[in-house]
Amino acid sequence: MMLVPRRNSFDLLDDFFEDDFFGRKERNLMKTDIREKDDKYIIDIDLPGFEKENINLSLENGYLNIHAKVEKNEHNKEKEKFIHKERFYGECSRSFYVGDEIKEKDINAEFKNGILKVEIPKKEKNKEDKTIKQIEIK
Secondary structure, X not given: OOOOOOOOOOOHHHHHHXXXXXXXXXXXXXXEEEEEOOOEEEEEEEXXXXXXXXXXXXXXXXXXXXXXXXXXXXXXXXXXXXXXXXXXXXXXXXXXXXXXXXOHHHOEEEEEOOEEEEEEEOOXXXXXXXXXXXXXXX
């Protein structure tokens, strides 16, 4: 018996572009939803199989950077021959522009059940006084 995922159809072109060289596995990492509320943005990022300790958030030049890694645990010293492998081991990252007004203390993050939830408050940009001021002619 062979344990290989079954497909409904065979398409040579699809098989070619789904090759790891074209980043098929990376497309499935860090799937993200961004919601907007009255006072904040909420970013939900799927990170199944990751540990909280291996997820880093940083803020640099107005960009929120999210970096995560998962390491392969080799319990079995024997060499195993994989017939099919879909689990990810390695590092991945995403960046989102949140603006220069946002500071680290403004951002709240929580990791629960494989989902990273990041809340970013809405902040108004420093508005210059754009009212027209008359200059008196003497």
